[in-house]
Amino acid sequence: MTLADIALGYTAAASGDPPLQLTTINISADFAGHARVGDWLEARVDIQKIGRRLLFANAFLMVGSERIARVSAVFARNTVQDGSHRAEIRHQQATTLAADTIEGR
Numbered sequence: 001m002t003l004a005d006i007a008l009g010y011t012a013a014a015s016g017d018p019p020l021q022l023t024t025i026n027i028s029a030d031f032a033g034h035a036r037v038g039d040w041l042e043a044r045v046d047i048q049k050i051g052r053r054l055l056f057a058n059a060f061l062m063v064g065s066e067r068i069a070r071v072s073a074v075f076a077r078n079t080v081q082d083g084s085h086r087a088e089i090r091h092q093q094a095t096t097l098a099a100d101t102i103e104g105r
Contacts, residue, residue: 001029004071007043008057012075015047015055021078022055033068040064053077 005027013019035041041061048056054074061069 001027001071003041003043004029004059004061004069005073007045008059008071008073009075011045012047012055012057012073015050020050020055022075023078024073025054025076026074027071028073029069029071031069033063033066035061035063035068051077053079 005024008027009022009024013022041063043059043061045057045059048058054076057073057075059071059073060067061071
């Protein structure tokens with residue numbers, strides 16, 4: 001699972017420019033085979049959807065041409081990177097509250 005989480009996360013992060021900051025919120029795997037000590041494992045990743053708040057991705061873990069696992073993950077986008085964004089949101093909330101108060105809502 002660690003290989004899948006890293007492969008999915010790095011590929012998902014690299015899908016943005018600048019790279020996206022993500023947190024894994026769900027990951028699930030279905031195992032259909034096994035790897036032996038010394039086998040070369042490869043992760044083939046597909047980004048399903050990049051939304052405003054969530055990113056969905058899938059991967060197959062491969063040993064040669066054999067799929068040994070199917071993994072799906074959901075990532076949350078970490079959009080708040082500094083205090084300036086929070087200050088902007090507070091300003092918008094205060095402006096909305098003031099407008100609602102003036103209009104009697």
